[in-house]
Amino acid sequence: xxxxxxxxxxxxxxxxxxxxxxxxxxxxxxxxxxxxxxxxxxxxxxxxxxxxxxxxxxxxxxxxxxxxxxxxxxxxxxxxxxxxxxxxxxxxxxxxxxxxxxxxxxxxxxxxxxxxxxxxxxxxxxxxxxxxxxxxxxxxxxxxxxxxxxxxxxxxxxxxxxxxxxxxxxxxxxxxxxxxxxxxx
Amino acid sequence: xxxxxxxxxxxxxxxxxxxxxxxxxxxxxxxxxxxxxxxxxxxxxxxxxxxxxxxxxxxxxxxxxxxxxxxxxxxxxxxxxxxxxxxxxxxxxxxxxxxxxxxxxxxxxxxxxxxxxxxxxxxxxxxxxxxxxxxxxxxxxxxxxxxxxxxxxxxxxxxxxxxxxxxxxxxxxxxxxxxxxxxxxxxxxxxxxxxxxxxxxxxxxxxxxxxxxxxxxxxxxxxxxxxxxxxxxxxxxxxxxxxxxxxxxxxxxxxxxxxxxxxxxxxxxxxxxxxxxxxxxxxxxxxxxxxxxxxxxxxxxxxxxxxxxxxxxxxxxxxxxxxxxxxxxxxxxxxxxxxxxxxxxxxxxxxxxxxxxxxxxxxxxxxxxxxxxxxxxxxxxxxxxxxxxxxxxxxxxxxxxxxxxxxxxxxxxxxxxxxxxxxxxxxxxxxxxxxxxxxxxxxxxxxxxxxxxxxxxxxxxxxxxxxxxxxxxxxxxxxxxxxxxxxxxxxxxx
Numbered sequence: 001x002x003x004x005x006x007x008x009x010x011x012x013x014x015x016x017x018x019x020x021x022x023x024x025x026x027x028x029x030x031x032x033x034x035x036x037x038x039x040x041x042x043x044x045x046x047x048x049x050x051x052x053x054x055x056x057x058x059x060x061x062x063x064x065x066x067x068x069x070x071x072x073x074x075x076x077x078x079x080x081x082x083x084x085x086x087x088x089x090x091x092x093x094x095x096x097x098x099x100x101x102x103x104x105x106x107x108x109x110x111x112x113x114x115x116x117x118x119x120x121x122x123x124x125x126x127x128x129x130x131x132x133x134x135x136x137x138x139x140x141x142x143x144x145x146x147x148x149x150x151x152x153x154x155x156x157x158x159x160x161x162x163x164x165x166x167x168x169x170x171x172x173x174x175x176x177x178x179x180x181x182x183x184x185x
Numbered sequence: 186x187x188x189x190x191x192x193x194x195x196x197x198x199x200x201x202x203x204x205x206x207x208x209x210x211x212x213x214x215x216x217x218x219x220x221x222x223x224x225x226x227x228x229x230x231x232x233x234x235x236x237x238x239x240x241x242x243x244x245x246x247x248x249x250x251x252x253x254x255x256x257x258x259x260x261x262x263x264x265x266x267x268x269x270x271x272x273x274x275x276x277x278x279x280x281x282x283x284x285x286x287x288x289x290x291x292x293x294x295x296x297x298x299x300x301x302x303x304x305x306x307x308x309x310x311x312x313x314x315x316x317x318x319x320x321x322x323x324x325x326x327x328x329x330x331x332x333x334x335x336x337x338x339x340x341x342x343x344x345x346x347x348x349x350x351x352x353x354x355x356x357x358x359x360x361x362x363x364x365x366x367x368x369x370x371x372x373x374x375x376x377x378x379x380x381x382x383x384x385x386x387x388x389x390x391x392x393x394x395x396x397x398x399x400x401x402x403x404x405x406x407x408x409x410x411x412x413x414x415x416x417x418x419x420x421x422x423x424x425x426x427x428x429x430x431x432x433x434x435x436x437x438x439x440x441x442x443x444x445x446x447x448x449x450x451x452x453x454x455x456x457x458x459x460x461x462x463x464x465x466x467x468x469x470x471x472x473x474x475x476x477x478x479x480x481x482x483x484x485x486x487x488x489x490x491x492x493x494x495x496x497x498x499x500x501x502x503x504x505x506x507x508x509x510x511x512x513x514x515x516x517x518x519x520x521x522x523x524x525x526x527x528x529x530x531x532x533x534x535x536x537x538x539x540x541x542x543x544x545x546x547x548x549x550x551x552x553x554x555x556x557x558x559x560x561x562x563x564x565x566x567x568x569x570x571x572x573x574x575x576x577x578x579x580x581x582x583x584x585x586x587x588x589x590x591x592x593x594x595x596x597x598x599x600x601x602x603x604x605x606x607x608x609x610x611x612x613x614x615x616x617x618x619x620x621x622x623x624x625x626x627x628x629x630x631x632x633x634x635x636x637x638x639x640x641x642x643x644x645x646x647x648x649x650x651x652x653x654x655x656x657x658x659x660x661x662x663x664x665x666x667x668x669x670x671x672x673x674x675x676x677x678x679x
Contacts, residue, residue, distance in 0.1 A: 079343045081283075123283040125283055133291055134283060134290075140339075140343065
């Protein structure tokens with residue numbers, strides 16, 4: 001009887017150890033995936049390829065996004081491209097660049113348009129591809145995309161000399177499901 | 186004697202005539218037929234070449250037309266895509282929805298890419314400097330328009346629709362008009378080139394057709410002319426044959442009638458009791474016998490000619506001594522020679538080899554020659570009969586020559602080519618009433634050739650003639666040469 005109980009103990013212990021090992025390895029993969037996902041959550045500020053600008057400070061970027069600065073140094077009018085309200089990228093940009101929430105941003109533009117301080121409201125594009133194509137077609141356009149959505153048709157500019165992926169680059173996407181992003185694409 | 190007896194059943198008289206004057210017509214027919222065949226062959230070959238050229242010309246025309254159609258299709262596609270580019274740009278101006286504007290911008294860029302590719306491809310395919318120049322201008326104008334289009338699109342996407350419209354009206358419209366003009370010029374050039382290619386092909390085809398028609402016309406004309414020439418030749422040949430036959434019949438009738446008249450007269454005299462005594466009867470008997478012999482010889486001659494002409498007669502060739510042949514001839518002509526007072530001088534070379542032949546045929550051949558010598562000796566009463574061994578001058582080696590010569594009236598050189606023709610009789614001998622059928626020499630030559638020998642003549646007018654019978658020497662082994670030779674395959678004179 002004792003021998004049987006000892007054998008049972010050994011089997012149960014081995015099973016528990018195997019299960020723990022299995023769960024541990026699954027947890028490691030998930031962590032790696034999350035790390036990659038985090039790396040891909042960087043948002044890039046993009047401009048037209050013809051735009052000579054390479055870097056912009058965070059302060060300048062805020063002015064651009066709030067339509068307080070409307071022309072590029074080369075004289076081209078700045079056209080702001082944004083995603084629709086509620087979009088995670090938009091939320092992140094509003095938070096990181098404009099330091100506003102959606103409501104505050106909306107009010108800022110309503111006020112500006114009403115007072116005449118702002119002449120054109122931002123262009124709203126439904127998809128990352130739309131943003132990319134808009135920026136490609138408009139020499140003075142500026143917009144934002146997830147780093148993974150960037151291609152050769154647009155140019156990524158640095159913010160305070162930091163590009164997406166660089167240490168200290170703060171423009172990141174709030175957590176959201178990849179599935180939702182794929183659907184948007 | 187009727188014709189049936191002259192030309193036995195199965196014999197084709199024109200064939201016999203090909204030996205003589207008829208040979209001329211025979212050669213003429215063969216020549217015309219050969220020429221006709223060659224000309225038709227050449228025409229057929231030329232016809233094949235003309236047809237091939239027609240097909241090549243047609244294929245070239247189709248190829249040229251297909252290439253032109255393809256180029257026109259390509260430029261039509263370019264035109265369509267260019268209009269699509271412009272339309273989509275204008276669509277982008279009609280909305281303020283940025284998503285739609287981006288969609289239109291995307292599509293207009295796609296169309297513009299097709300246009301650029303089409304223009305570059307057309308430049309590569311350009312055949313003339315003029316085409317290339319117009320296409321290069323189109324490329325430049327298209328590039329200019331695209332710059333304007335990009336600005337218009339940018340303005341539109343920026344929300345400056347007014348600015349976009351102003352730019353499109355001021356720059357886009359004139360720029361696109363220039364493209365329209367360029368495309369029109371390209372199409373005109375392509376159509377012109379196509380029309381020229383088709384016209385060239387049509388002209389070539391027309392030329393070839395005309396050539397073919399002329400060629401066929403000439404061919405048909407030549408064919409008709411050739412057929413008429415052949416028909417005319419046949420008619421002339423038939424006339425010639427008829428004339429020869431008529432002459433022959435007249436001659437034979439005369440030759441038969443004369444002895445018959447003499448025999449009849451002699452018989453009448455005997456019956457009427459005008460012949461007295463045994464000596465008188467003997468003299469009349471000799472006359473009747475001689476005339477009978479003459480008739481018999483005449484009939485034999487004709488029958489022999491007919492039998493050789495039907496080519497079914499066969500002689501047995503065997504080795505013969507020349508002396509045996511000469512003896513046979515002399516014996517058979519001795520009485521006649523004696524009666525007419527001829528001296529036959531014989532010269533036989535010693536140790537003559539045997540020859541191959543049929544003794545009776547060879548004897549007949551030489552008898553004809555001796556008989557002719559007697560007929561045409563004039564006042565001379567001398568006939569030479571010589572036999573000798575001679576080199577042939579060929580690889581075959583030696584031959585025996587038996588020469589029958591006389592010192593008579595001789596033969597005109599102009600007549601020599603015809604004397605061996607059947608039924609031929611010299612107008613001169615007709616004029617001096619020397620009787621004959623015109624078959625003797627022809628028959629002699631046929632016999633000589635049937636013995637694998639030949640018969641030649643040398644003659645001088647007023648000096649005499651010498652006929653030579655050339656006979657091949659028999660082989661060493663007598664059994665080897667005792668073969669049956671057939672007159673079915675004699676070597677006939679050309």
